Amino acid sequence: MKIKNICCIGAGYVGGPTMSVIAQKNPGVNVTVVDLNEKRIAAWNDEDLDNLPIYEPGLADVVKEARGRNLFFSTEVDKAIAEAEMIFISVNTPTKTYGIGKGMAADLKYIELCARQIARVSTTDKIVVEKSTLPVRTAQALKNILDNTGNGVNYQILSNPEFLAEGTAIEDLHNPDRILIGGDMDSKEGRDAMQALVDVYAEWVPKEQILTTNVWSSELSKLTANAFLAQRVSSINAMSELCEKTGADVSEVAKAVGMDSRIGPKFLKASVGFGGSCFQKDILNLVYIAKSYGLNEVADYWEQVIIMNDHQKRRFAANIVKTLFNTVSGKKIALLGWAFKKDTNDTRESAAIYVADYLLNEQAEIVVYDPKVTEEQIYADLDYIGTRSEVENRKLLKVVRTPFLACENSHAIAVLTEWDEFKSLDWKKIYENMLKPAFIFDGRKLLDQKRMKEIGFEYYAIGN
Ligand code: NAD
Ligand code: UDX
Numbered sequence: 001m002k003i004k005n006i007c008c009i010g011a012g013y014v015g016g017p018t019m020s021v022i023a024q025k026n027p028g029v030n031v032t033v034v035d036l037n038e039k040r041i042a043a044w045n046d047e048d049l050d051n052l053p054i055y056e057p058g059l060a061d062v063v064k065e066a067r068g069r070n071l072f073f074s075t076e077v078d079k080a081i082a083e084a085e086m087i088f089i090s091v092n093t094p095t096k097t098y099g100i101g102k103g104m105a106a107d108l109k110y111i112e113l114c115a116r117q118i119a120r121v122s123t124t125d126k127i128v129v130e131k132s133t134l135p136v137r138t139a140q141a142l143k144n145i146l147d148n149t150g151n152g153v154n155y156q157i158l159s160n161p162e163f164l165a166e167g168t169a170i171e172d173l174h175n176p177d178r179i180l181i182g183g184d185m186d187s188k189e190g191r192d193a194m195q196a197l198v199d200v201y202a203e204w205v206p207k208e209q210i211l212t213t214n215v216w217s218s219e220l221s222k223l224t225a226n227a228f229l230a231q232r233v234s235s236i237n238a239m240s241e242l243c244e245k246t247g248a249d250v251s252e253v254a255k256a257v258g259m260d261s262r263i264g265p266k267f268l269k270a271s272v273g274f275g276g277s278c279f280q281k282d283i284l285n286l287v288y289i290a291k292s293y294g295l296n297e298v299a300d301y302w303e304q305v306i307i308m309n310d311h312q313k314r315r316f317a318a319n320i321v322k323t324l325f326n327t328v329s330g331k332k333i334a335l336l337g338w339a340f341k342k343d344t345n346d347t348r349e350s351a352a353i354y355v356a357d358y359l360l361n362e363q364a365e366i367v368v369y370d371p372k373v374t375e376e377q378i379y380a381d382l383d384y385i386g387t388r389s390e391v392e393n394r395k396l397l398k399v400v401r402t403p404f405l406a407c408e409n410s411h412a413i414a415v416l417t418e419w420d421e422f423k424s425l426d427w428k429k430i431y432e433n434m435l436k437p438a439f440i441f442d443g444r445k446l447l448d449q450k451r452m453k454e455i456g457f458e459y460y461a462i463g464n
Helices: 014-024 038-044 058-068 078-081 108-121 138-149 169-175 188-201 215-246 251-256 279-292 296-323 349-361 375-385 390-396 403-407 426-431 449-453
Strands: 005-009 030-034 071-074 085-087 126-130 156-158 179-183 210-214 332-336 365-369 397-399 412-415 437-443 458-461
Touching: 005 014, 005 058, 005 078, 005 390, 014 030, 014 058, 014 085, 014 169, 014 188, 014 210, 038 071, 058 210, 071 078, 071 169, 078 108, 078 126, 078 296, 085 108, 085 188, 108 138, 138 156, 156 188, 156 215, 169 332, 179 188, 179 215, 188 210, 210 215, 215 251, 215 296, 279 296, 296 349, 296 412, 296 437, 296 458, 332 403, 349 365, 349 375, 365 403, 375 390, 375 397, 390 397, 403 426, 426 449, 426 458
Parallel strands: 005 030, 005 085, 030 071, 085 126, 126 156, 179 210, 332 365, 332 412, 365 397, 412 437, 437 458
Antiparallel strands: 156 179
16 A cells, blocks of 8 residues: 555654655655644745754754655644545654652653544545554554544554654664564554555665564564663663763773674763753653663663752762862852753753752852744743743743853853853863863863863863
8 A cells, every 4th residue: 555645743852853854755645744833834834944943963854855845844633534545643752740640650641642633534545554652552542542543544653763863863864773663563554564664665775674563563663672771871871970980081991892893882881970851751651661660670770760869960060069169159150951862842841950050059050052943932841841930940040042152250160061062162262261270060061171271261071
């Protein structure tokens, strides 16, 4: 079966870039990305490509090529569902903030709403593709809803987790390590649906990199991949603390360890802590699933990755206070970077939020500079944590538009995102305009330690 019309519910960090690339590579297939958020859809349709709702290198070029040709962004959810043979669900699945599983389980209310909407609207057979990251066996729940509320329509459920990382989404989508498709391998209908999705990807991905498996293995593989990646970051971050005590350099350790071909060099960069919308959420979800099967040791094992990450963020902030003579009250501290990593405007679970919160509790005056994150977003992140009133947050923390302004007259700088532009700042000029002694706390090991010390900075890198 050749797919002619694709609908994707959810125009976020995954739905937007993924569907843009699918449309780019399948010019004969109409791809409509729908969302309830009118502002977001308007931004996806903005003539000025600088106003797309997501900052992602290379994204604007892809949108420019496909938008209006066979790529459409719309708020008309029902219409797009009705017209499509294949529907991707790419809505958010945050950690539950209420009820059973609060703080751990994935909140599936948005997924269920999608399923009910699909069931209500559909009059022709549909292939429903889970693009969101979901707990194992969610496909069964989806199928139950669709089969029991629909009007005789046949549904095939596929799992097709997304492995892109933000900041490199377009590169990851163009050259994926693998595409994973889970489906009902025991029925002809299931195999046909999988083949239809394989054909979409085969337009640009070599066949041997497209894996097909059963749905449960596919769903669990996504949680496993994120758990393993986050575990590597927590492992090297645990070593960074030991390096600081022993005088070893964590980059040297990472290099030596990463050259072992069994370990490999990637994801061994010590940092102020991992952030992003996925790692913490997916591990918590894994922990919850393990606990729900009574696998307490498995749950505790993975939970430790989160415990280590929380510790890393806290100890970075605590070290700033300790080094600044045990008080930062009334002191100006510049935060360079607010995004959870470079080349994205996404701030979900960014370590910067927690470092800022800790320092604000110590009554520091914080000034933030980030090249892509808006002032509105920074305040929204702080308000969401809820430690202080909105008025206090705006009084104690300021957002500026240049790194120089952030650092001017400050006691200390904390580098929290590894933006390339921070490497080539006029550090001598920045030093001259700071209060002395001038401190830098490099949470990303981004700057040249020797040079910073030569300029005169008191320089502290994570893991030395
Ligand atoms: P997001 O919050 O950026 O986007 C989700 C969008 O879905 C929002 O714009 C929201 O308005 C919309 N939405 C929610 N319910 C809807 C409904 N009923 N109808 C129409 N629109 C609706 O989230 P995201 O970062 O794109 O993540 C989506 C999923 O992909 C999550 O499950 C996440 O775990 C997974 N994932 C994310 C990444 C990543 O790097 N962000 C990578 C791989 C997988
Ligand atoms: C992650 C997964 O990599 C991706 O496959 C999945 O689809 C979504 O979740 P993302 O969160 O976008 O992607 O970014 P990633 O590059 O994985 O970084 C996550 C966090 O770990 C960032 O805060 C990053 O700074 C941190 N990190 C990563 C480190 O601190 N050190 C490293 O060596 C690598």
